[in-house]
Structure formats: C-alpha cells, structure tokens
Amino acid sequence: MLGSVTRFAGAIAATVGRRSRSVSRPGRARTATLAALGVLALAFAVLAGVGFWQFRDAAATAGARTDGLAAAMRLTPELLTYDYRTLPADAARAQAATTGAFGDQYRSLIDRSVKPNAPGQQLVTKATARDSAVLSASRDQVVALVFLSQVTTSTNLTAPRLDSSGVRVILHQIHGQWLIAGLDRL
Amino acid sequence: MNATTAAAPPPTIEDQLDAPPSRRAVIAIVGLVLLVALLATATAVLWPQVWQRDREQARDEALLGAARQTVSDLLTVDQVNPQASLDRLRREATGEFTQQVVSESDIFIQAVTGSKVSSTGSISAAGIRTATDDEASVLVTAASMVHNSQAPGGQPRQYRILLELRHEGPAWLVSKLDFLP
Numbered sequence: 001m002l003g004s005v006t007r008f009a010g011a012i013a014a015t016v017g018r019r020s021r022s023v024s025r026p027g028r029a030r031t032a033t034l035a036a037l038g039v040l041a042l043a044f045a046v047l048a049g050v051g052f053w054q055f056r057d058a059a060a061t062a063g064a065r066t067d068g069l070a071a072a073m074r075l076t077p078e079l080l081t082y083d084y085r086t087l088p089a090d091a092a093r094a095q096a097a098t099t100g101a102f103g104d105q106y107r108s109l110i111d112r113s114v115k116p117n118a119p120g121q122q123l124v125t126k127a128t129a130r131d132s133a134v135l136s137a138s139r140d141q142v143v144a145l146v147f148l149s150q151v152t153t154s155t156n157l158t159a160p161r162l163d164s165s166g167v168r169v170i171l172h173q174i175h176g177q178w179l180i181a182g183l184d185r186l
Numbered sequence: 187m188n189a190t191t192a193a194a195p196p197p198t199i200e201d202q203l204d205a206p207p208s209r210r211a212v213i214a215i216v217g218l219v220l221l222v223a224l225l226a227t228a229t230a231v232l233w234p235q236v237w238q239r240d241r242e243q244a245r246d247e248a249l250l251g252a253a254r255q256t257v258s259d260l261l262t263v264d265q266v267n268p269q270a271s272l273d274r275l276r277r278e279a280t281g282e283f284t285q286q287v288v289s290e291s292d293i294f295i296q297a298v299t300g301s302k303v304s305s306t307g308s309i310s311a312a313g314i315r316t317a318t319d320d321e322a323s324v325l326v327t328a329a330s331m332v333h334n335s336q337a338p339g340g341q342p343r344q345y346r347i348l349l350e351l352r353h354e355g356p357a358w359l360v361s362k363l364d365f366l367p
Contacts, residue, residue: 030211037218044225051232058239130366131348133313133325145313145325147346147366164367166327166346168311186310186327186344 060139064173068142071178072169073129076146079106079183080127084118091115099172099179121154140173145186246314252278252358253324253349254309260363261307261330261345268298280352280359305332315348322358324349 075097082090091110098106117123127150135143150163170182256278263271272294275287297303307330315323326347331340350362 026208030208030215033215034211034218037215037222041218041222041225044222044229048225048228048232051229051236054236054239055232058236061239131315131325133315135311135313145311145327147325164346166311166325166344 057139061137064139064142065134065137068137068171068173068178069132069134069144071171072142072144072146072180073132075171075178075180076148076167076169076183077127077129079180080148080150081125082110082114082118083124084122087115087118097180099174099181102170102181102183121156123152123154125150125152135168141181142171142178144169144171242317245319246317249317249322249351249353249358250312250314250324252351253326253360254312256349256360256363257309257312257326257328257345257347258307261305261328263298263303263305265298265302265304268295278360280354281361283360283363286363301334301336303332303334305330320353321361322351322353324351 078097079094082094087110091107091114094110095103095107114123127148129146130149131147133145135145137143146167146169148163148165148167150165152161152163166186168182168184168186169180171178172181173179256275259271259274259278272287272291276284279287307328310327310329312324312326315325317323326345326349328345328347330343330345332343333340346366348362348364348366349360351358352361
C-alpha cells in the first residue's frame with residue numbers, strides 16, 4: 001500500500017520534471033505550433049460541420065422539390081376523383097394519400113356531403129393534374145400549386161361539366177413518403 | 187542577449203530522454219496538419235454548394251417577384267390612363283411578350299376607354315415550374331375585380347397564368363405570358 005503511493009508520487013515527480021525540462025525553447029515553439037494547429041483544426045471542424053449540415057439540408061430540400069411536386073401531380077387528382085359506383089374504394093384510396101388532421105377532414109367531407117348525394121345523382125367526377133409549380137419547399141414540407149381540370153357527369157347535368165381550377169396543396173414527407181396534409185382552392 | 191543564453195548547452199542525458207516525446211510531438215503536428223488539411227478541403231467543397239443554394243433562393247424570389255409584378259400590372263387597368271399600364275408592361279417585357287404588348291396596345295386602349303374598364307388585380311399564388319440562372323417558367327393564379335359599362339358593380343374573375351421569364355441584365359423580364367383556360 002505504502003509502496004504504491006510512493007511509486008505514484010515518484011511518477012508525478014518524473015512527469016513534472018520532464019515537463020519542466022521540455023519547456024526549453026524548442027519545446028515552447030513545439031507547444032505553440034501544436035496549440036495553433038489545434039485551434040485551426042477546431043475552427044475548420046466547426047466550419048466543415050456547419051457546412052455539412054447546411055449542405056445536407058440543401059440537398060434534401062432540392063430532392064423534396066422534385067419528389068414533392070411529383071407526388072402533388074399524382075395524388076391531388078386522387079382526392080378529387082370518384083365514381084358513385086365505387087365510392088368506398090375511391091374514398092379509401094384517396095384517404096391513403098392524406099395525412100394528419102386533413103385526412104380526418106377529408107373523410108368527414110366525403111361522409112357528410114358526397115356519400116349521401118353521389119348515388120342519387122349518379123355522380124362521376126374525374127380530376128386531372130395539368131401542371132404544377134413549387135410555392136415553397138423545405139426538407140419535409142412542400143407547398144405546391146397544382147392546375148387541375150375536372151370532368152363531372154351527373155343526372156343534375158345535361159352535359160358533362162368541365163372545370164378548371166388552381167389548388168394549393170401542402171405535402172408532408174412521412175417516413176419517406178409524400179402525403180397530402182392540406183388542400184385549398186385558389 | 188548574453189553569451190550564456192546564446193550558446194547552446196551541450197546535450198545531456200536528460201535531453202536524450204526528451205527524444206521520444208519530441209517524436210510524439212512530430213507525429214502530433216503531422217497528424218494535426220493532415221486533419222486541418224482534410225477539414226479545410228471539406229469546408230472548401232461544402233460551402234460553395236451552400237452559397238449556391240442561397241443564390242438560388244434569392245434568384246427564385248427575384249423572378250417570382252417579377253412574375254407577380256407583371257401579372258398585377260396586366261390585371262390592374264385604369265381607364266383614365268391605359269397608356270401608363272402599357273408603358274409599365276413594356277418595361278417588364280422582352281421578346282415575344284414585348285411584341286404582344288405592342289401589337290395589342292391599340293385594341294387594349296380602345297377596349298378600356300370604350301367600355302370604361304377598370305380592374306384591380308391580386309395574385310393568390312405564384313410558384314416555380316422550372317428555373318435556371320437564365321430562364322424560368324412560372325405558374326400564377328390571380329383574381330381581379332373588373333368594372334365596365336356592362337358590370338359597373340364589378341365582376342370577379344379568376345385566372346391561371348403561365349409565364350416564361352428571362353434573366354436579362356440585372357432584371358428578370360417576362361418573355362411569354364399565356365392565360366390558361
């Protein structure tokens with residue numbers, strides 16, 4: 001026990017001795033060089049780190065613009081296309097394209113106003129996305145402007161009705177999949 | 187400076203013992219230099235791409251601003267001074283759209299003064315279809331309240347517009363403008 005303490009003290013003394021010896025002139029220059037390099041390395045590590053983080057964000061946003069817009073073109077018509085003969089399947093397919101509170105809103109809209117009326121009017125409506133543009137984009141959210149044309153037939157109409165519209169579509173990326181989180185007509 | 191500090195002391199056994207830490211220091215310095223070089227390279231590669239992203243954001247804002255301005259100017263018509271609207275559009279136009287503005291100016295002035303048209307336009311959304319540093323394609327939805335001799339109370343109208351723009355000098359100018367059905 002006593003022996004180990006003595007050895008420990010001896011080791012400290014040796015270290016101190018060596019350190020004091022190494023603060024000779026070449027040693028000081030060496031320490032200064034190491035310190036300067038250390039500071040430089042730290043500074044570049046911060047710069048490179050922030051740069052990497054920003055770069056990843058930029059790359060992800062660029063990807064989001066392309067993928068989000070493609071999803072907007074593909075999914076928006078699904079929400080606005082249904083046939084009174086296949087209403088449950090159409091509603092389920094459309095709901096699968098939505099996410100969050102908007103999905104619930106969409107379902108209640110279909111249940112409240114489409115399902116009770118569509119069969120009686122033999123309502124068939126088909127939307128087609130004509131064009132789209134990015135209103136804003138971040139890694140996980142894209143707001144798109146989608147131009148639609150829509151053909152509707154029903155017993156209330158003497159001829160098929162053609163509508164053109166512009167809609168603002170909010171899309172979220174959920175587990176790698178783009179889904180509609182909001183839609184409003186402009 | 188005196189002779190005692192200037193003259194190097196003869197190597198001692200203790201200096202010989204310093205040799206291993208000195209080698210370690212060399213390794214540490216070389217390692218740190220390599221690390222600095224690596225991190226500096228990463229910085230030099232990454233940041234230009236981040237700046238590119240920032241430039242693109244600024245570019246997108248500028249060209250969307252130009253598209254909004256032109257649509258707003260086109261839809262905002264003042265029956266007292268329709269020539270002012272045309273002059274404004276001329277300054278914002280290039281290529282095909284300039285020709286269109288020039289060739290339709292007489293019809294425009296006649297229609298505006300003849301049926302006492304006045305209209306106030308507002309943009310509801312403007313987004314980018316495609317954009318490079320030289321040209322861009324933009325979609326705009328807009329609305330206007332049109333007053334004329336048939337509808338003095340005003341009639342709301344909705345528009346879907348496809349614009350093409352070119353970057354000329356410091357400005358983005360509209361080279362094509364189509365109202366989509």
